[in-house]
Amino acid sequence: MSESLLTVDDLVVEYPGKGFRAKPFQALKDVSIDIKPGETLGLVGESGSGKTTLGRAVLGLAPVTGGKITYDGKDISHLHRKERRALSSEIQVVFQDPYSSLNPSLTIEQILAEPLQARGVASSTAKTRVRDLLDQVGLPSDARSRLPREFSGGQRQRIAIARALALDPKLIVCDEPVSALDLSTQERVLDLFIEIQERTGVAYLFITHDLAVVRHISHRVAVMFRGEIVENGDGDQVTSAPVHPYTQRLFMAAPVPDPDKQEVRRVERRALLDAETTAA
Amino acid sequence: MTAVEVPTAIPTPASRTDHLLRRLLRNPLAVISLLFLALVVLIAIIGPFIAPYNPNPANLQSILEPPSPEHLLGTDTAGRDVFSRLLVATQITVAAAALAVVTAMIFGVVTGLIAGYYQGWFDNVASWVTSLVMALPAIVILLAARAVLGPSVWISMFIFGVVLAPAYFRLVYTMVSSVRTELYVDAARVSGLSDLRIIGRHVLSVVRAPIIIQTAIVAIIAIAIQSGLEFLGLGDPAIPTWGGMLQDAFTKIYVAPILMLWPSLAIALTSIALMLLANAMRDVLERTVVVRRKRRRAVTTRTGSVAAVTTAASVTDLGDEVDIVTLEGEPIRHDDDEQASARSADVILRVKDLRVGYGQSDGSTTEVVHGVSLDIRKGEVHGLIGESGSGKSQTAFAVLGLLPKGGSVTGGSIEYEGIRLENGSDADYRGIRGRRIAYIPQEPMSNLDQSFTIGSQLTEPLRVGLGMSKAEARDKALSLLERVGIPNPVRTFKAYPFEVSGGMAQRVLIAGAVSTDPDLIIADEPTTALDVTVQAEVLDLLRDLQAERHMAMLLVTHNFGVVADLCDRVTVMQSGLFVETGPVRAIFQRPEHPYTKSLLAAILDEGPARPPLAPAGTAPQGANS
Numbered sequence: 074m075s076e077s078l079l080t081v082d083d084l085v086v087e088y089p090g091k092g093f094r095a096k097p098f099q100a101l102k103d104v105s106i107d108i109k110p111g112e113t114l115g116l117v118g119e120s121g122s123g124k125t126t127l128g129r130a131v132l133g134l135a136p137v138t139g140g141k142i143t144y145d146g147k148d149i150s151h152l153h154r155k156e157r158r159a160l161s162s163e164i165q166v167v168f169q170d171p172y173s174s175l176n177p178s179l180t181i182e183q184i185l186a187e188p189l190q191a192r193g194v195a196s197s198t199a200k201t202r203v204r205d206l207l208d209q210v211g212l213p214s215d216a217r218s219r220l221p222r223e224f225s226g227g228q229r230q231r232i233a234i235a236r237a238l239a240l241d242p243k244l245i246v247c248d249e250p251v252s253a254l255d256l257s258t259q260e261r262v263l264d265l266f267i268e269i270q271e272r273t274g275v276a277y278l279f280i281t282h283d284l285a286v287v288r289h290i291s292h293r294v295a296v297m298f299r300g301e302i303v304e305n306g307d308g309d310q311v312t313s314a315p316v317h318p319y320t321q322r323l324f325m326a327a328p329v330p331d332p333d334k335q336e337v338r339r340v341e342r343r344a345l346l347d348a349e350t351t352a353a
Numbered sequence: 354m355t356a357v358e359v360p361t362a363i364p365t366p367a368s369r370t371d372h373l374l375r376r377l378l379r380n381p382l383a384v385i386s387l388l389f390l391a392l393v394v395l396i397a398i399i400g401p402f403i404a405p406y407n408p409n410p411a412n413l414q415s416i417l418e419p420p421s422p423e424h425l426l427g428t429d430t431a432g433r434d435v436f437s438r439l440l441v442a443t444q445i446t447v448a449a450a451a452l453a454v455v456t457a458m459i460f461g462v463v464t465g466l467i468a469g470y471y472q473g474w475f476d477n478v479a480s481w482v483t484s485l486v487m488a489l490p491a492i493v494i495l496l497a498a499r500a501v502l503g504p505s506v507w508i509s510m511f512i513f514g515v516v517l518a519p520a521y522f523r524l525v526y527t528m529v530s531s532v533r534t535e536l537y538v539d540a541a542r543v544s545g546l547s548d549l550r551i552i553g554r555h556v557l558s559v560v561r562a563p564i565i566i567q568t569a570i571v572a573i574i575a576i577a578i579q580s581g582l583e584f585l586g587l588g589d590p591a592i593p594t595w596g597g598m599l600q601d602a603f604t605k606i607y608v609a610p611i612l613m614l615w616p617s618l619a620i621a622l623t624s625i626a627l628m629l630l631a632n633a634m635r636d637v638l639e640r641t642v643v644v645r646r647k648r649r650r651a652v653t654t655r656t657g658s659v660a661a662v663t664t665a666a667s668v669t670d671l672g673d674e675v676d677i678v679t680l681e682g683e684p685i686r687h688d689d690d691e692q693a694s695a696r697s698a699d700v701i702l703r704v705k706d707l708r709v710g711y712g713q714s715d716g717s718t719t720e721v722v723h724g725v726s727l728d729i730r731k732g733e734v735h736g737l738i739g740e741s742g743s744g745k746s747q748t749a750f751a752v753l754g755l756l757p758k759g760g761s762v763t764g765g766s767i768e769y770e771g772i773r774l775e776n777g778s779d780a781d782y783r784g785i786r787g788r789r790i791a792y793i794p795q796e797p798m799s800n801l802d803q804s805f806t807i808g809s810q811l812t813e814p815l816r817v818g819l820g821m822s823k824a825e826a827r828d829k830a831l832s833l834l835e836r837v838g839i840p841n842p843v844r845t846f847k848a849y850p851f852e853v854s855g856g857m858a859q860r861v862l863i864a865g866a867v868s869t870d871p872d873l874i875i876a877d878e879p880t881t882a883l884d885v886t887v888q889a890e891v892l893d894l895l896r897d898l899q900a901e902r903h904m905a906m907l908l909v910t911h912n913f914g915v916v917a918d919l920c921d922r923v924t925v926m927q928s929g930l931f932v933e934t935g936p937v938r939a940i941f942q943r944p945e946h947p948y949t950k951s952l953l954a955a956i957l958d959e960g961p962a963r964p965p966l967a968p969a970g971t972a973p974q975g976a977n978s
Binding site: 109111112113119120132133134154158159160161162164165166168169170173174175176178187188191192226233236239240255256257258259260263267282284285286288289290291292293307308309312313322323325326327328329330331332333334335339342 | 535536537539540541542543544545546547548550554555558740741855884885886887888889892893911912913914915916917918920937938941951952953955956957960961962963964965966
């Protein structure tokens with residue numbers, strides 16, 4: 074079954090311009106992607122490229138001006154709040170900032186039980202489920218009664234992942250989930266993402282600006298530049314042998330953590346930029 | 354009139370409000386105010402029942418009697434018992450004020466919540482109506498209403514409540530619109546919570562405490578206005594109120610001045626009690642907020658300051674932290690290789706056994722840097738790498754003499770070209786910081802003052818520090834802006850910081866840092882906030898400038914790519930200690946310390962890419978596929 078779980082066709086998202094009769098700002102211009110069940114689609118781009126907007130549009134948090142988002146064969150681009158709420162067990166989210174994505178005044182148990190209670194799950198069942206969720210993300214069950222501020226960034230991100238998993242979704246939109254974390258924590262959290270995917274078959278739309286991260290986690294990679302997808306292909310191809318000039322520039326810009334190799338890349342990058350400026 | 358002092362938007366977690374009352378009780382003024390207000394409310398409830406006389410019928414036999422056992426506070430102009438009238442008036446005054454407050458609260462809070470949460474057309478309409486109401490002179494409306502609807506204290510207080518509603522609207526609206534952009538509210542929406550539930554659970558808890566404070570202030574205004582109206586004779590003469598009693602007494606102020614005292618006391622004491630209570634509550638709330646901001650700032654800027662250190666202790670038992678800790682001994686030192694020894698050997702900055710600590714409220718000191726030693730030679734780029742909370746930024750700030758409040762150098766020495774700088778005063782740093790030692794911060798935007806043009810911020814240190822004339826400084830600044838690769842220097846010179854991008858702002862700061870031709874630049878995560886293509890350009894710029902001006906640089910970072918790109922030497926820092934130091938190639942190719950090894954192993958760049966998803970059936974995919 075290679076049917077797509079999520080298909081985005083020619084999606085346009087516009088925000089009203091500032092000022093009277095200003096032209097609306099197009100955050101996304103005819104963007105098309107698709108994600109299969111159990112697959113990770115990495116979405117790379119720089120700030121302002123529209124990658125976060127795409128994630129928010131899929132979640133129903135950004136207005137869809139044109140185009141279509143299809144989930145499991147159903148058009149979800151213009152759902153009402155009520156229908157959208159029914160989708161909450163299908164599509165979930167992990168945000169970038171582990172500090173503002175958890176309500177500071179609720180305990181971990183309250184945070185994790187919230188989506189369950191919204192579905193009318195009995196509180197005793199919810200309690201067991203919370204313990205199970207904490208176990209899944211590698212946190213001890215005594216974390217339940219603590220407040221978010223008692224946890225480090227990596228642990229908070231684990232809690233956010235547990236919340237996303239609470240309703241057994243089929244797709245999780247991950248918006249820069251490891252960008253705020255330290256290197257070693259980042260690696261562990263990424264491995265947790267992969268482990269969960271292999272176990273539950275959940276699909277990820279993985280949004281990040283970090284090329285190493287995207288290479289590590291994505292089956293396929295889409296590159297965004299100024300509201301458009303400029304390159305879309307298998308992870309290895311896009312990250313090792315990019316075709317589009319912007320993708321090439323992007324990958325050349327990332328410094329390699331090796332002084333000698335970086336020296337070589339630096340020269341290559343300058344050559345590439347010089348070639349572009351002379352060609353232009 | 355409605356120029357109510359609106360408390361600043363304070364996001365207050367709900368659990369704090371549970372402790373609010375307990376902390377409030379520790380404030381003596383708050384306790385006295387609370388007791389007094391409780392007494393007023395009690396009188397308002399039972400007053401009519403305990404009043405010794407009927408407050409209304411006139412008794413011409415006993416006009417203006419002085420206080421006596423029969424009439425505790427004497428009698429008024431119509432021979433009515435003042436004490437009884439005061440008791441009954443309390444009920445009516447408090448009820449009238451409460452009516453105004455409740456009306457204002459219902460209108461203001463509900464519209465504020467809806468407008469702030471949903472925004473859209475309702476927001477536009479509500480904000481427009483609010484501005485209109487705020488522009489209307491309340492007293493004129495009340496007079497007009499009295500003329501049309503008759504002298505009813507209840508009608509006028511209801512109308513006054515509507516006029517006061519903007520005070521709540523503004524407060525709730527600002528707080529709700531800031532909370533709704535919090536990611537946890539988005540997460541709750543994605544979790545399938547209904548709007549009502551989100552507002553009740555996540556939004557209302559934040560606005561609750563400020564509403565209580567606002568209510569105390571609005572109640573004072575309601576009492577004052579209501580008494581004022583009565584005093585002007587615009588109330589209902591049939592109902593005793595504090596203001597009405599005041600008016601009655603005023604007509605006989607020369608005959609029986611003491612009659613003025615009782616209603617004045619009631620009005621003044623109640624208002625004072627409410628005000629003191631509001632102040633005490635704000636103090637209690639604001640103290641919480643200071644702590645919270647500090648923690649957030651510490652976390653987001655990764656300066657690893659006090660809060661980060663104190664919280665680290667409570668979470669280490671939960672995994673995720675790297676467990677390799679060596680708390681004793683010297684760092685592993687690698688010998689210089691060819692590239693490193695090509696640099697000059699003159700040391701310009703010598704840090705020896707540096708310790709940095711933060712004073713705690715109980716008098717003890719929490720040490721965050723535990724004795725580190727570092728030499729920076731002329732013209733070399735020294736990378737200081739470590740994870741958040743390792744103390745790398747603390748070390749850098751200690752050198753700059755810019756430790757956050759509460760922090761100090763508790764041991765060791767910092768020597769810059771023979772001048773001792775540890776715990777130096779501003780005078781010690783004069784002529785050094787910003788001139789010989791420059792600083793490039795992590796977040797360019799927060800390090801530029803938004804209310805001055807970039808040009809004025811660049812030329813000021815040149816004119817003040819180097820004594821240049823205005824024209825000289827301008828020329829120098831323009832040439833620097835051009836040097837750091839800003840396409841249109843003149844336009845950027847005249848621009849305000851918010852008009853340029855983050856990458857441009859960082860170039861401006863770099864231009865500012867090199868403007869005084871420093872010998873040493875301390876760069877704290879200079880590219881962390883930038884996009885990768887912009888980072889590459891800024892790294893190029895830093896390398897070129899460094900080579901051109903032969904500056905030394907202390908580069909604080911957590912990115913190994915940046916270290917590989919720029920640094921000659923590297924020091925790895927963990928938990929306030931240096932664990933390994935040496936030439937960049939030695940660290941990357943022959944790391945010896947387990948912590949360095951674990952950091953290098955965590956780099957993802959070298960790893961293989963994840964292969965495409967295997968078609969279902971050929972690979973185990975788990976339950977859902």
